[in-house]
Amino acid sequence: MDEPDTVAILDHVLGPDSGTEEDQETSVTCADIEENSARCSKPPFLCLRPVTVEPVLFFSTFSIALQGPLFTQYLWDRISEEVGYNSSRRSDCNSSQAIDPLQKEVETLVAHWNLYISLGGLSLGLLVVPFLGSWSDKAGRRPLLIIPSLGLALETLVYLVVIYMRLPVGYFLLGRMISGISGDFNCILASSFAYIADISDQTSRTFRVAILESCLGLSGMLASIIGGQWMRTQGYLAPCWLVLFARLASALYSYLFVGESVLIDPSVRLLSTSHHKALWKLYSTGGSQSTGCFHKYKLWLYSFCFFVVVAVHSGCRELYVLFELSSPLCWGSELIGYASAALHMAYLSSLLGLKLMTRCLEDSWVALVGLLSNITGLLVFTAANTTPLMFTGYGMLVFFMMTTPVIRSKLSKLVDPSEQGALFASIACVETLCAMVGSSVFNSLFPATLHFMKGFPFLFGAIILVIPACVISTLKYLDQRRRAVT
Known part of the structure; x- marks a missing residue:
């Protein structure tokens, strides 16, 4: 991954002055903890060099990826039992037969419960994450590694109680709200990238971020x-x-082994409106580097592209398991696990593709390749009625994660270094809104279109992705024209 893309990702979680030489000179490693106790909060044990926050992100992502499909399958089995539908579903797994009305009812209820539970956590996260992210720049990274992990653990405890005692599935919403109010996984992800930026220099940062993303x-x-x-x-x-x-x-790892990487300000306030004022100024004027209305419009249009792409990613991801559970596929947990693994493999292949393509292509072309991969995969899912065809769709998604890093990079180039914090604070809010909108639209669209086209939400997502592709192509053409004139 080239340096501009890395900076774009890192600026998402860093403050306005994160890229200055002064910060690079004062950044510390875990080995410096004992020598610079004023800057770093010493953990009970020394850091396991060169490993720092990588295990934190690994464990957290592992738990998210493990719980997601299991949760949807549990909802399917519980609701199937409540409505009297045969949960084995094997007799209905024939595309030439009419779909059981009870199956449609189960699909509708599962999609709706997925929507309610997701919105419960995401709506709280939308309020909490901006404050916690800004607070960590002065209060430290460790709290934003520990607190969200404990919130996620409490969420799992609630889920275990519901499963053990066979409580109504509505109690899952309580667990999701506990996780949302503690910052959720987004805080862990942001803090991990920020920590790596704090302890690395310009020469090693790209490799460290690539390892973290892997x-x-x-x-x-x-x-x-x-x-x-x-x-x-x-x-x-x-x-x-x-x-x-x-x-x-x-x-536990965050508490025992991860030392603090920023100077802690005891007087820092968690609740502040200063970042909201900075966001308003940035998007109303186009920033300090604004050269006119076109500059401001580019800022808005690239933000819109980011919103559409991430919303489609979030919405479709929630439907994959539900789509695979029902006829004509009727997959079991083993195949669902392999499919989820194939989807996560795209993170690695996209990272490799981004590294290679940026050597010979401009950023805009790399983003368009990522959108083409995403659109092709969704079109295959639209018509997928067999296992090989479904896995073909996952194969088409091989580069679908290349688009968002490029858009972040382009956004970061449009604003002044002193405005990077405000810019990526807004992107953090946009990502939460994307998850809310994607979950609402796609989980509502799936049951509403079952009667005429089961894969319609995927077709809808593919059509929607044409919009950012057109916007990126147009902005690239206009930039070329402006450079030719000047």
């Missing part, structure tokens, strides 16, 4: 394979206990 794909792939096999043999409870242990391990 944790997302590797842990997700491992969790998907383990979860599918384990649930098939031992049910839901054993994998859920592993999710709990992984989240507690993340919090």
Whole structure:
């Protein structure tokens, strides 16, 4: 990954002056903790060099990837039992037969509960994450590694109680709200990238960030394979206990081995409106580097492209398991695990593709290749009625994660270094809104279109992605024209 893309990702979680020479000179490593106690908060044990926050992100991503498919499958089985639908579903797995009305009812209820539970956590996260992210620049990174991990662990405890006592599925919403109010996984992700930026220099930062990003794909792939096999043999409870242990391990590792990487200001306030004022100024004027209306419009248009792409990613991801559970596929937990692993493999292949393509292509072309990969995969899912065709769709998604880093990079180039914090604070809010809108639209669209086209939400997502492709192409053409004139 080239330096501009890396800076774009890092600026998402860093403050306005994160790229200055002064910060680079004062950044410390875990080995400096004892010598600079005023800057770093010493953990009970020294850091395991060169490993720092990588295990935290690995454990957290592992737990998210393991719990997601299990949760949807549990909802399917519980609701199937409540409405009297045969949960084995094998007799209905024939595309030439009419779909059982009870199956449609189960699909509708599962999609709706997915929507309610997702919105419960995401709506709270939208309020909490901006404050916690800004607070960590002066209060430290460690709290934003520990607190969200404990919140996720409490969420899993609630899920275990619901499964053990067979409580109504509405209690899952309580667990999701606990996770949302503690910052959720987004805080862990942001703090991990910020920590790596704090302790690395310009020469090693790209490699360290690439290693951190690879944790997302590797842990997700491992969790998907383990979860599918384990649930098939031992049910839901054993994998859920592993999710709990992984989240507690993340919090424990953060407390024991991760030293603080920023100067702690005891007077820092958690609740402040200063970042909201900075966001308003940035998007109303186009920033300090604004050269006119075109500059401001580019800022808005690239932000819009980012919103559309991430919303489609979030919405479709919630439907994959539900689509695979029902006829004509009727997959079991093992195949669902393999499919989830294939989806997470795209994180690694996209990272490799981005590294190679940026050597010979401009950023805009790389983003368009990523959108083309995403659109092709969704079109295959639209017509997927067999297992090989479904896995072909996952194969088409090989580069679908290349688009968002490029858009972040382009946004970061449009604003002044002193405005990077405000810019990526807004992107953090946009990402939460994307998850909310994507979950609402796609989970509502799926049951509403079952009667005429089961894969319609994927077709809808593919059509929507044409919009950012057109916007990026147009902006690239206009930039070329402006450079030719000048």
